[in-house]
Amino acid sequence: MTMIQVDAEKCTGCGQCELVCPHNCFAVAGGVATIISSNCLECGHCLAACPVSAISVVALADPLYFETFTELEGVAVPEPGGVPELVRLLRSRRSVRNYSAKPVPLSLLQYLVKIGTTAPSGTNSQLWTFALLEHRADVIGLGDGVAHFFKKLNKKAANPVLRGLARLFAGDSLGRYYRNHYKAIKHGLEAWFDRGEDQLFHGATAAILVGGLKKASCPCEDALLATGQILLAAQQMGLGTCLIGFVVEALRHDAGLREVVGVGSDEEVYAVIALGYSAEKYLRPAPRKRIAGRVVKLSRGKTSYGCSRSSLS
Numbered sequence: 427m428t429m430i431q432v433d434a435e436k437c438t439g440c441g442q443c444e445l446v447c448p449h450n451c452f453a454v455a456g457g458v459a460t461i462i463s464s465n466c467l468e469c470g471h472c473l474a475a476c477p478v479s480a481i482s483v484v485a486l487a488d489p490l491y492f493e494t495f496t497e498l499e500g501v502a503v504p505e506p507g508g509v510p511e512l513v514r515l516l517r518s519r520r521s522v523r524n525y526s527a528k529p530v531p532l533s534l535l536q537y538l539v540k541i542g543t544t545a546p547s548g549t550n551s552q553l554w555t556f557a558l559l560e561h562r563a564d565v566i567g568l569g570d571g572v573a574h575f576f577k578k579l580n581k582k583a584a585n586p587v588l589r590g591l592a593r594l595f596a597g598d599s600l601g602r603y604y605r606n607h608y609k610a611i612k613h614g615l616e617a618w619f620d621r622g623e624d625q626l627f628h629g630a631t632a633a634i635l636v637g638g639l640k641k642a643s644c645p646c647e648d649a650l651l652a653t654g655q656i657l658l659a660a661q662q663m664g665l666g667t668c669l670i671g672f673v674v675e676a677l678r679h680d681a682g683l684r685e686v687v688g689v690g691s692d693e694e695v696y697a698v699i700a701l702g703y704s705a706e707k708y709l710r711p712a713p714r715k716r717i718a719g720r721v722v723k724l725s726r727g728k729t730s731y732g733c734s735r736s737s738l739s
């Protein structure tokens with residue numbers, strides 16, 4: 427199925443789509459962008475970056491609608507004038523996967539951490555942990571550790587005997603990994619080790635590891651809420667960000683790597699934010715797909731709550 431369409435009449439072959447696409451779905455040839463992969467993430471980067479609006483993404487043809495004023499009519503909002511601005515900020519944040527070499531000053535990273543702590547926390551425990559990687563060399567160092575973790579994991583997953591044994595004694599997580607991630611990780615590892623390309627941190631010059639002490643009542647939720655505040659504040663400061671789940675996964679399983687970045691046995695890292703000055707430019711917000719999960723309105727009956735489906739248009 428065609429997931430992306432390029433209007434060849436409009437396309438100027440500028441290559442912005444090729445630059446921003448996280449899954450390398452585009453190639454510019456003969457002055458026009460063509461689709462070379464069906465591996466589309468449906469993130470909308472391409473249509474948000476295209477200067478001549480030549481791209482459409484099928485899954486985003488009927489997106490969520492974000493005009494706030496009519497939706498909010500009759501609702502008490504403290505500063506109604508500020509809501510569209512806030513929604514603009516929320517919608518303008520993108521996961522950036524191309525960074526310039528310009529470093530992010532440590533003071534900015536520290537300020538972002540302070541902003542992170544404006545988030546709510548379970549029982550107001552505020553037991554966050556933050557680790558700052560200020561220099562590109564530090565980011566590469568962590569990336570190297572992560573790459574070695576995945577190299578070992580890929581070697582294990584490639585072995586059918588090990589996959590079979592793992593399924594017998596520990597569930598099918600190794601098999602699932604093999605089916606869903608092995609190939610992409612193999613390509614990423616070749617890029618990292620053979621060509622010196624950074625498909626993990628995407629060239630980010632800095633990173634913030636957000637975690638929490640395990641004794642907190644909701645350390646994971648607290649960390650992710652702080653992370654959300656940081657992503658938005660960074661966007662407003664003109665910084666690009668991208669969450670890097672692969673690093674979180676490696677830190678969860680690799681004790682040696684945890685030691686390298688000083689994660690104690692009493693804490694866990696729940697989010698890794700790649701940060702830097704973006705080398706990508708987005709001209710408009712990307713649409714959001716309609717919600718795939720359920721949105722229901724609950725109303726209390728005599729013995730239980732009844733659900734009625736409501737739609738977000």
Ligand SMILES: Cc1cc2nc3c(=O)[nH]c(=O)nc-3n(C[C@H](O)[C@H](O)[C@H](O)COP(=O)(O)O)c2cc1C
Nearest residue numbers: 448467469519520521522523668669670671672673
């Ligand atoms: C928990 C989590 C982990 C993610 N991990 C990665 C990652 O390892 N690499 C990456 O390039 N993007 C990662 N992303 C970014 C998502 O792909 C991105 O948020 C999604 O495509 C929507 O695009 P947007 O953030 O630009 O709106 C992650 C996002 C989340 C929420």
